[in-house]
Amino acid sequence: MSTDDTMLDELLGAYALDAVDTDEAVAVEEYLERAPDAAHEVARLRNAAAWIGATEALAPPPELHDTVLEAARSRRAVHNDDPFLGAYLSETGRFDATLDTLDDGALDRPTFNGLTVRELVIHLAAMESAVASTIGRPTAPDVTETDIERRTAQLVDRFRDRPLRDARALWRSSVDAVRQWAVAESSAADVPLFGLTFSRDSLLVTRAFETWTHADDIRRALGRPEEPPPAEVVARMADLSITTMPAALEIAGRAHPGKTARIVLTGDGGGDWLIPFGFAPVGETPDVVLTADAIAWCRCVSERLAPDALPREVEGDPALADDLAAASSAFATL
Amino acid sequence: MTEHVGRQAGRDVRPSQWERTTRDRLIAGEEGALNEIYDQFSSFVYGLALRVIGDARAAEDVSQDVFVSVWERPGAFDPDRGSLRTWLGTLAHRRAVDHVRREEARRRRAIKDAARPVSTPDVEEMAMALVTAERVRSALETLPDEQRRAIQLAYFGGKTYRQVAEVLGIPEGTAKSRLRLGLRRVADVLETETVARSE
Numbered sequence: 001m002s003t004d005d006t007m008l009d010e011l012l013g014a015y016a017l018d019a020v021d022t023d024e025a026v027a028v029e030e031y032l033e034r035a036p037d038a039a040h041e042v043a044r045l046r047n048a049a050a051w052i053g054a055t056e057a058l059a060p061p062p063e064l065h066d067t068v069l070e071a072a073r074s075r076r077a078v079h080n081d082d083p084f085l086g087a088y089l090s091e092t093g094r095f096d097a098t099l100d101t102l103d104d105g106a107l108d109r110p111t112f113n114g115l116t117v118r119e120l121v122i123h124l125a126a127m128e129s130a131v132a133s134t135i136g137r138p139t140a141p142d143v144t145e146t147d148i149e150r151r152t153a154q155l156v157d158r159f160r161d162r163p164l165r166d167a168r169a170l171w172r173s174s175v176d177a178v179r180q181w182a183v184a185e186s187s188a189a190d191v192p193l194f195g196l197t198f199s200r201d202s203l204l205v206t207r208a209f210e211t212w213t214h215a216d217d218i219r220r221a222l223g224r225p226e227e228p229p230p231a232e233v234v235a236r237m238a239d240l241s242i243t244t245m246p247a248a249l250e251i252a253g254r255a256h257p258g259k260t261a262r263i264v265l266t267g268d269g270g271g272d273w274l275i276p277f278g279f280a281p282v283g284e285t286p287d288v289v290l291t292a293d294a295i296a297w298c299r300c301v302s303e304r305l306a307p308d309a310l311p312r313e314v315e316g317d318p319a320l321a322d323d324l325a326a327a328s329s330a331f332a333t334l
Numbered sequence: 335m336t337e338h339v340g341r342q343a344g345r346d347v348r349p350s351q352w353e354r355t356t357r358d359r360l361i362a363g364e365e366g367a368l369n370e371i372y373d374q375f376s377s378f379v380y381g382l383a384l385r386v387i388g389d390a391r392a393a394e395d396v397s398q399d400v401f402v403s404v405w406e407r408p409g410a411f412d413p414d415r416g417s418l419r420t421w422l423g424t425l426a427h428r429r430a431v432d433h434v435r436r437e438e439a440r441r442r443r444a445i446k447d448a449a450r451p452v453s454t455p456d457v458e459e460m461a462m463a464l465v466t467a468e469r470v471r472s473a474l475e476t477l478p479d480e481q482r483r484a485i486q487l488a489y490f491g492g493k494t495y496r497q498v499a500e501v502l503g504i505p506e507g508t509a510k511s512r513l514r515l516g517l518r519r520v521a522d523v524l525e526t527e528t529v530a531r532s533e
Binding site: 071 | 385511
């Protein structure tokens with residue numbers, strides 16, 4: 001065992017008691033990913049810590065019960081019959097939770113697209129407030145810039161010397177605005193945004209998709225493992241990405257009129273689709289069958305996985321499979 | 335409910351059927367499941383938050399955050415990695431410690447409150463929890479003073495091991511070691527007493 005591992009072992013007790021700082025927690029968590037014995041010890045120690053906490057159990061004021069239920073209801077509707085809003089709330093909720101875990105030292109770390117963690121949060125606030133504006137519920141009415149990069153730059157400037165919670169508050173109020181709109185709005189609504197037109201349902205899934213992408217950008221910047229969304233959310237993202245593939249192929253200049261592709265996504269949220277290779281009717285026999293993991297496909301769609309790096313099984317013409325992988329990210333923005 | 339009888343409180347092995355079912359119900363968006371975990375664990379979460387933070391209002395906020403976060407992302411709880419109690423305890427403790435460390439001024443209020451009877455859906459878990467909490471209280475008493483003190487400073491005081499070392503006037507390595515050894519002893523007690531009970 002290396003000296004570093006010995007030092008990390010010595011931290012396990014402090015880690016289980018949350019008595020380390022962020023950098024140390026990140027280092028321990030990385031260690032736990034590759035050292036099963038250490039992971040087992042931490043599980044034991046966390047359990048012991050929880051029981052130490054239990055020695056102080058005390059019934060809360062009775063009013064807390066209703067407060068909690070109301071807060072929960074407002075954050076996540078019972079969405080068995082509304083998987084689109086469910087996807088949006090799932091990913092914004094998870095992003096919010098990631099923000100809880102940031103300390104000041106984390107904010108200046110660079111992320112995938114060159115923005116720092118702090119700038120990335122501001123960027124999401126810029127995006128979400130732009131959506132709120134477009135649906136008629138502006139949360140930053142004095143910011144009229146609609147170009148993504150310029151809007152982000154404007155808000156980065158505005159929030160430069162302010163604590164992150166200010167940008168987070170703008171993002172949260174924008175999420176609330178979108179949620180309230182979504183609850184009231186039917187699926188048929190048409191929303192023009194960033195040069196495209198979205199239905200209510202596809203807008204919610206697109207926002208969920210971007211929010212998840214950036215949450216993982218932040219986790220990666222902090223050296224933490226990526227966290228895929230729940231299966232039902234992956235299913236909505238995968239479905240949206242594939243139903244827009246014909247358009248994506250056209251935009252990417254990789255359409256093949258008359259040809260048909262079958263895309264099989266495996267794992268949580270996977271599915272099986274038959275699509276035309278562009279704006280043409282779909283044929284019955286696929287010219288290519290591309291099989292890939294659903295989450296890896298979604299990473300490819302969001303440009304977090306390069307097309308040639310997408311692990312895949314192909315039946316038929318591999319060049320057509322390459323076209324599919326390459327075109328998948330045609331709609332990816334920042 | 336043979337599944338509950340087979341489940342050992344304090345040991346992170348073999349999650350109960352209630353936990354798995356509850357998790358599935360939360361994922362499906364059943365509000366009744368949220369109600370149940372609140373009834374089962376609110377005293378645990380609130381008491382722990384209050385003990386760390388020392389402010390009832392903030393403890394309520396933290397408690398709310400914990401239950402809302404489980405409601406929003408029930409899939410984040412993995413029954414194979416630990417019990418729901420441990421999961422909630424970890425969420426609560428982290429948030430409570432974050433609160434303590436972020437605040438510059440801390441107000442402490444003495445809170446005296448009689449324990450109120452609460453209905454608990456998983457009656458066996460609750461009964462075992464009361465017994466286990468007592469055992470852990472005794473286990474803490476029998477720890478060497480230096481280990482108990484270090485753990486209390488870290489866990490309830492929200493201090494990092496460096497701060498613990500400073501407060502106690504000991505090297506950082508000694509602080510780390512006391513925390514680890516003390517926790518291991520409590521973990522040992524938890525496992526020994528469940529083995530004894532199953533005989």
